[in-house]
Amino acid sequence: MALRGGEREQRPLPGKLLPYGRERLPQLGGLGYWFAREAWGRGYATESSRAMLELGFRRLGFHRVWGKCDELNAQSARVMEKLGLRYEGTLREHVWLRDHFRSSRIYGMLAGEYGRPPAQG
Numbered sequence: 127m128a129l130r131g132g133e134r135e136q137r138p139l140p141g142k143l144l145p146y147g148r149e150r151l152p153q154l155g156g157l158g159y160w161f162a163r164e165a166w167g168r169g170y171a172t173e174s175s176r177a178m179l180e181l182g183f184r185r186l187g188f189h190r191v192w193g194k195c196d197e198l199n200a201q202s203a204r205v206m207e208k209l210g211l212r213y214e215g216t217l218r219e220h221v222w223l224r225d226h227f228r229s230s231r232i233y234g235m236l237a238g239e240y241g242r243p244p245a246q247g
């Protein structure tokens with residue numbers, strides 16, 4: 127995948143944007159991303175994920191797109207907030223990492239919310 131526009135034209139993404147995972151219902155999509163450390167903070171995750179939202183909602187007819195991140199992963203949470211996904215809650219201590227449990231923040235967007243200004247509150 128290549129980002130379009132300006133200096134980014136034709137350059138491969140310095141990381142991975144996970145394609146929508148296959149869910150039990152075909153109208154549900156999970157969003158994920160990973161970028162090389164030297165590429166962080168340049169808007170790549172937000173820009174490429176925006177393209178995935180457009181694809182999911184406008185082309186593939188998705189009903190819901192969601193993502194999750196470790197509760198300490200502020201960058202990832204920020205990306206989902208910038209995309210307009212709503213914080214839906216925290217899955218408490220459901221992941222075992224080496225020697226302790228970790229919690230995840232869940233974000234989601236429904237088709238009817240795509241392209242609308244974020245709800246207040």
Ligand SMILES: CC(C)(COP(=O)(O)OP(=O)(O)OC[C@H]1O[C@@H](n2cnc3c(N)ncnc32)[C@H](O)[C@@H]1OP(=O)(O)O)[C@@H](O)C(=O)NCCC(=O)NCCS
Binds near residue numbers: 161169172208
């Ligand atoms: C998470 C990740 C994909 C973000 O990629 P990115 O291209 O740097 O993201 P963007 O530049 O689009 O946006 C990052 C936002 O986080 C903000 N941010 C960075 N560090 C932050 C911190 N410590 N606290 C809060 N926000 C932070 C940036 O300022 C930016 O927001 P802004 O545009 O409002 O300033 C990247 O850090 C990464 O690959 N991390 C390792 C893998 C990972 O954690 N993937 C997600 C798994 S859930």
